[in-house]
Amino acid sequence: MKNLEVATVAIDSLTPDPENPRTHDERNLASIKASLEAHGQVEPLVVQRSTRMIIAGNGRATAMKELGWKEVSVALIDVNDEEARRLSITLNRSGELAGWDEGILAQHLKELSMLDTSFDPVALGFTGSEMEALIAEFADDVELLSMQPPEPEPGQGTTPGLPPGTQPSDMPTSAVRMVQLFLDDQTAPQFQMWVRKLAKRYDTDNITDTVFKAVQDAAEGEGE
Numbered sequence: 436m437k438n439l440e441v442a443t444v445a446i447d448s449l450t451p452d453p454e455n456p457r458t459h460d461e462r463n464l465a466s467i468k469a470s471l472e473a474h475g476q477v478e479p480l481v482v483q484r485s486t487r488m489i490i491a492g493n494g495r496a497t498a499m500k501e502l503g504w505k506e507v508s509v510a511l512i513d514v515n516d517e518e519a520r521r522l523s524i525t526l527n528r529s530g531e532l533a534g535w536d537e538g539i540l541a542q543h544l545k546e547l548s549m550l551d552t553s554f555d556p557v558a559l560g561f562t563g564s565e566m567e568a569l570i571a572e573f574a575d576d577v578e579l580l581s582m583q584p585p586e587p588e589p590g591q592g593t594t595p596g597l598p599p600g601t602q603p604s605d606m607p608t609s610a611v612r613m614v615q616l617f618l619d620d621q622t623a624p625q626f627q628m629w630v631r632k633l634a635k636r637y638d639t640d641n642i643t644d645t646v647f648k649a650v651q652d653a654a655e656g657e658g659e
């Protein structure tokens with residue numbers, strides 16, 4: 436393992452990579468700045484100890500300077516110039532090789548926008564229209580039904596001690612399977628996330644089949 440030291444240093448003491456193969460356009464820098472303003476610095480810049488050259492994090496360093504930052508956290512490592520160049524390519528390229536599960540990503544974006552009225556997708560690297568298009572594309576992945584309980588008829592199906600509107604009703608006898616979900620703004624996002632995970636496990640595409648499979652699996656598992 437390379438000798439690594441995490442330290443706080445003056446940003447002006449660092450040298451940007453003069454031959455950095457990674458480019459940062461205005462949109463990228465705007466996203467980085469939005470993230471820095473929202474969360475601060477959450478990971479150190481990777482810096483060659485001998486030259487103080489930034490190996491990884493040149494875009495963040497540029498954004499930090501534009502925001503007026505004076506000090507930053509860095510990980511100083513003892514590497515020669517060849518190793519520094521290998522690292523500068525590898526650390527950037529490895530991130531590019533990862534992919535997205537766009538369905539799960541859309542769900543996360545939807546949940547974040549629902550939970551926080553001031554949510555700004557720019558801090559995550561998305562424009563508002565990109566986020567809306569992604570959410571719309573996967574809107575039908577999990578069908579969420581939110582239904583109000585039926586009002587019971589006087590004297591029928593009532594349970595003493597329970598107020599009107601909360602009484603249990605008979606299970607429907609038709610061949611149509613129905614799931615009624617009584618969710619609010621707090622419970623709906625978490626429930627959607629759970630159902631999405633289960634839908635992948637059971638290879639289902641709607642909430643009714645997913646819940647049916649999950650209940651069946653749980654019941655049969657308890658019987659073993």
